Amino acid sequence: MAMTKAIITEVSPRDGLQDEKKFVPTEVKLKFIQLLADAGLPIIEVTSFVSAKRIPALADHALLMQQLPKNAHARYSVLIPNLKGLQEALPYHCDYISVITAISETFAQKNMHCSIADSIERIREILAITKPKKIFVRAYISCALGCPDEGAMDAQKTALLAKQLLEMGCDEIALGDTIGAGTPALTQQLIQAVSAFMPVEKIAIHFHDARGQALANIKICVQMGVYKIDSAVGGLGGCPYAKGASGNVATEKVIALLDTLRIEHGVDLEKLKKADMLIQQFI
Secondary structure, eight states: OHHHHHHEOOIIIIIIITTTTOOOOOOHHHHHHHHHHHTTEEEEEEEEOOOTTOGGGTTHHHHHHOOOOOOSSEEEEOOOOOOOHHHHGGGTTEEEEEEESSOOHHHHHHHHHOOOHHHHHHHHHHHHHTTTTTTTEEEEEETTTOOOTSOOOOHHHHHHHHHHHHHHHHHHHEEEEESSOOOOHHHHHHHHHHHHHHHGEEEEEEBBBBSOOOOHHHHHHHHHOOEEEEBBBGGOOTTSSSSTOOOBBBBHHHHHHHHHHTOOOOHHHHHHHHHHHHHHHTT
């Protein structure tokens, strides 16, 4: 199945900065987000309503949302780890949130301090509040292509979890290759398994690039009709709870791939470089 336009979710303000030891000032983050929006990125994940103790780099999430102006061309999303985070985020009228679970029990315990089953219950509690408010909910499945502790993951098991999340009321499922373990063959197997239970339009992909396979994996996904792609300018990012989780695939590289494949994306590379130049001064 061929696609005509990719939708890039820029995750650098959240996933890109969350593991940085040096705190980026809120005013810099605001300017960074504005430059990303000016570059034409349609969706930007701007922060996470997580404990400041756990993720100090995002301790200013409330202040950021207070000062973040609406943008006519970009949609802003926030990561919500639990009900407490949702209650904190609701006053800022967020209409797009992300929730998170994992296919690896070990990773769930390290990242969310709970079991997979408990993380599903957290998501269920969040959905009970967000659905009546018509808030768009994306669900991340971490370690979909491999776990630093448990190794390879079963594609069918991941597909069944994705199906459960969709049936619960999540609007979109983002398959995360948290440690960059995926290969084109494994990626194809995963997309085949998940797309057996849902339209490809409901699937997004979130690849880290630890082994240099992210672009090859994205190409496979695109060829299979998955057009929602996460990336981070300059390849920023990692995961504080996953050993070996290097940066996200770089937005610039994704754009170059899409250009080669003659797939529209709507992102201005020169304007994107301005955002990269700004943030590199502060990390």
